[in-house]
Amino acid sequence: MPPSSDEPATTARSRPALPVGARWPDAAFRWIALLAALTIAALIVLVGWELYHGARLAVAKFGLHFLVSSTWDPVTDQYGAWPFIFGTLVSSIIALVIAVPLGVATALYLTEIAPVRIRQPIIMTIEMLAAVPSVIFGLWGIFVLIPWLRDHLFRWLQEWLGFLPIFQGRIYGVGMLAGGIIIAIMILPIVTSVSREILRSVPDLQREAAYALGATHWEVIRIAVLSYARRGVFGAAVLGLGRALGETMAVTMVIGNRPEVSASLFAPGYTLASVIANEFTEATTDLYLNSLFELGLVLVAVTMLVNILAQLMLRTLTSGASGKVN
């Protein structure tokens, strides 16, 4: 910068040159920061490597058949992932079916209808719900939710809708439906808050267009808000699915932990995360442990795919400096 009369006397040329040695702190600092940032990449590689390495025996022995086989027998050392894939998918889908409509409706309530003064308390309550650890939901699930489900809701469902195969069969209380319900409770906060962001981004001009045609408030929501926000809401649902897939503790405590594939939602089930949690430390043979690692590999692969899909969908919609949707 050329010196001017009212600038201080120091310029690029007249500033005392730093001795070369004194520049190293800058470089070192930068390197440390870079290394720290690169640990992210290292961690992804680590996770992938350890899972693959830990699963190699099972991968070698069972191949792709692992994914469709229903046998899970430590005695004969035969393992298959299908009951757990089934359990994970079914419980997650149940959770979505419950949580997405509830979450979107709540988000609509918060953005369109609720009086301004009660919005913040409700939002804070939902955030607190997100802070409750999985194991505490599980505890509450075992001693509060399950008895109620067993004695009331499930009985009612079997009585009125028992003609459907999904509501037939013996009611234990614990089971697939219970697992789905508790996952639903846990993913409600993220689905609601992301949906809220999406709905808030609908331009007012769209709402006004509908109002100006003589639409009622609900019609405005239906025509102008929900249609506009369709894609974003779908992204929120996918994000919720990603969360649901990885839920471990609460599910383990209420799903019954039996590797069955059944048509009934009242039957016990088993998810990928649950079987790993329950049997990891009991794995007696190497093949057993490797099979559990392979289950972990499947779980991570599916979860990562779903999460990447959700990130991609939401990143294009809510353009903010941080695409963080936690």
Add this chain to the structure above:
Amino acid sequence: MTPAMTIPLPSPAHQSWRRLKNRAMSVVMLLCALAVIAPLFLVLYYLIREGATALDWSFFTQLPKPTGEVGGGMANAIVGTLVLLAMASLIGVPVGVMGGVYLAEYGSDRANYWIRFAADVLNGVPSIVWGMVVYALLVVPFKTFSAYAGGVALGLMMIPLIMRTTEEVLVLVPQGYREAALALGIARWRIIVVIVIKTALKGIITGVLVALARVAGETAPLLFTALGNNFWARSLGEPIAAMPLQIFSYAISPYDDWHRQAWAGALVLMALILAINISVRVLSRGRNFD
């Protein structure tokens, strides 16, 4: 007047149907909102009802009694959780903060985009997988479950969380601060440490606390790293008790007294997490630039 009406005016019946639908949907949405917040109150209610009665001095000071015996406490689990959180912070905070510094202050747009993306992906990895990874990394080679392994598992989980939150707050520091300092000839690293980080310190601490609240309740990563311990861990190279682990094993046990203690432990754990969240809120209120 306007051209002859070729469309029928909406009948009064239709109009009231529309009005009715409008009201009904508002009610439905309100009910959904109530259904969403209800579980929190239900959980808190039972936590307090079941847990408060089980809390007494012995809970905080005694070790678990042998299986089946009544009484005892969770002193080791409480201390264990604190120890694990401290170890996790030792890993998670420096790496996370420095990583956030890199994303905010250095790097190219493209590289940073991918690092952020990767961090978000890592945030979505199920916590049990972290347990498996650290098991293979630290438990198998040393042939023992340990507090180290548990702390590392939790710490690794904290890294992507803290990295993103740190980056977010550092980016908010006005560029003018940096430029003014640069013009004075201050070294870049000094600027970042003394000026930028210091300005954003509250936000960084908030991010760390949020991450802590998150991992404090995690059970799955500890299942095969820290494993749990019914006694005091004599060194960090041994299995160590932690509250979530204790709550879990008590909850699924057949003993009523252990159930009672599980509730008590859950209440204490929830109180800890709530305390952290409240301090986050208190800190956030005084933010300067938002």
Add this chain to the structure above:
Amino acid sequence: MAEQTSSIPMTSLQSALPATTQEVATARPTPTEEVAFDIRDFSLWYGLRQALHNVTIQVPAQKVTAIIGPSGCGKSTFLRALNRMHELTPDTRITGSLRLFGQDLYSSVIDPTHVRRRVGMVFQKSNPFPTMSIAENVLAGLRLNGVREGKILRQRLEESLRMAALWDEVKDILGRPGIGLSGGQQQRLCIARALAVQPEVLLMDEPCSALDPLATAKIEELINELRKSYTVIIVTHNMQQAARVSDRTAFFYLGKLIEYDETRTIFMNPANPQTEAYVSGRFG
């Protein structure tokens, strides 16, 4: 401002009234002219801030009335009060009376949605519904009002698009998304959408401000045609536009109606010095 009250519609005389600005000889409205909006002493508050002060004005039917004034003078607020759109903002209230063809629009027995069906609106920035096709956009209002019969819908679709001078351009692509059209076409689509429900009045809030001169010209031509069947009230910050399209002009300033007269008069020899200062560009 000499206003005559006319509460008896004289439909038979409509065709006798001059339709364009150039043909107006006198400055005063004739007693037989029908009044669309009869507004007396109308005030509007946003919370504690009064945005409109005791506005009294009679807007004639089947004419184009322009509302001009500097930014923040309340012209948009006034326009939105005509179809109760200001009620979307919380904490607003009004006093005074506002009647459309004799009916009090703010009476407690009137449903605002009903008002908005009778008084249509086109906005500054075109806002077709992005997830709907061109046809669906036009018919959105009709469907809301329960019109289901395919024949009527198709007929209305073509009529509205013709009235908006858009039919020829889109008749083969009715299934395409509404937002695929150009800016000017989108605005005409919004006009068609507003006209489809057969409103009695069409409000236009600076409809051309986001458009290029060519598109603007098309829409001004359209307004000229629309006056034959609709009462049009247009807010514009472009005085030349007001002079081109309107029969009457109202000048607002700081929430008050300063002057209201035949457009020629407002621009050639306004009575009020403030009006004169504004139209000659000395402020605004």
